[in-house]
Amino acid sequence: MIKAVLFDLDGTLLNRDESVKVFINNQYERLNKWVSHIPKDTYITRFIELDKRGYVWKDKVYQQLTQEFNISEMTWEELLQDYISEFRFNCVPFDNLIQMFEELKSSNVALGMITNGYGQFQMDNIKALGIEQYFDVILISEWEGTKKPDPEIFKKALEKLNVSPEQSIFVGDHPKNDVKAAQGIGMTGIWKKDLQWDGFETAFTVNDLKELPLIIRNLSERVESC
Structure with a gap:
């Protein structure tokens, strides 16, 4: 699962x-x-x-x-x-941000964040969105000394969460830094669709964050049945 x-x-x-x-x-x-x-x-x-x-x-x-x-x-x-x-x-959140986190938290999955950028600046933005409390781990590239798409920052987050790549999903808008980098270490990548990379194709995409909980439930059931 x-x-x-x-x-x-x-x-x-x-x-x-x-x-x-x-x-x-x-x-x-x-x-x-x-x-x-x-x-x-x-x-x-x-x-x-x-x-x-x-x-x-x-x-x-x-x-x-x-x-x-x-x-x-x-x-x-x-x-x-x-x-x-x-x-x-x-800071402007995407629609249905809090609703999505509430649904995911109710399903008892651990939540993490990996973001490139300057440490305090990114943390200030996370707090401004009112979402810091939902995360079990937050890794920011400046503070970690490495950044996406380096597999090490993904591995470090999974170690902190004590989960394997096969049990984990990464959601991001960048085809290389997020989706392909996560897939490269064995995670499932979900693309938060961005028209800047309109030609990118991958197995799982979302246009709206409210779509995520159902996709994740279906993926979890698929993993469990394998």
Whole structure:
């Protein structure tokens, strides 16, 4: 039977695209005194372009923004610090997040998270979503010294949960870092569908988190009957 379900964070539980839009809109309004010479839509659009859906850390993003838009009364370091301290207040969850966790907890499976990123920043976002208490283990790449798709971070999480790969499921939005990496050590991978990788195909996919409990129950029954 399935004994553990592990999750990615960004793009899987946290709707990062929407969170970034909310954050950067609020940042522009909050810091308007120093950035008002830039049209709001231009500032927002360029930030999102440079951010590349979170795969570029914001030190580089803000360095580029200050150069392109001639932001002279605030340093890129100050803009970065604003991002670090304020992003958590703009976190947007995917629909049915809490409902899904409540259902999974009632079925007595262990829950874990493996996320790439900076430790305290990611933990602040997890707390902002109100989901920290659901997890038996949370591994963040900065604190672990390794990141997905390295199999070691998956193995470490499973060891902490005391479950085998065959008894475990990993849910994530990234085909390589999440789904294929989990499958590579013998876990079942479930893809939280993301249109950015629309050509990716795998055995199990979800569009909405509310679909997960039933899929996991069916997988558990299949494993038990084998």
